[in-house]
Amino acid sequence: xxxxxxxxxxxxxxxxxxxxxxxxxxxxxxxxxxxxxxxxxxxxxxxxxxxxxxxxxxxxxxxxxxxxxxxxxxxxxxxxxxxxxxxx
Numbered sequence: 001x002x003x004x005x006x007x008x009x010x011x012x013x014x015x016x017x018x019x020x021x022x023x024x025x026x027x028x029x030x031x032x033x034x035x036x037x038x039x040x041x042x043x044x045x046x047x048x049x050x051x052x053x054x055x056x057x058x059x060x061x062x063x064x065x066x067x068x069x070x071x072x073x074x075x076x077x078x079x080x081x082x083x084x085x086x087x088x
Contacts, residue, residue: 036082043078044071 019025048055058067 032086039082040075040078044075047074
């Protein structure tokens with residue numbers, strides 16, 4: 001049991017994401033917004049691949065309002081999950 005104590009003590013140390021300057025806050029904002037946007041697009045593409053038909057084509061070519069609402073709901077849902085993960 002004594003051999004594992006230092007490992008558990010080091011594992012409990014959390015990194016601090018709080019910015020200490022304006023430049024660091026702007027950098028964190030840019031990084032998290034790019035990561036969030038990329039994950040939202042990836043989530044939409046994964047959902048589109050898992051469902052029958054092509055959702056993007058249905059929205060653009062056929063101008064299907066219901067498909068557009070579904071696509072927006074998927075993107076917003078992924079964005080909420082990403083925001084919750086970033087905020088901890």
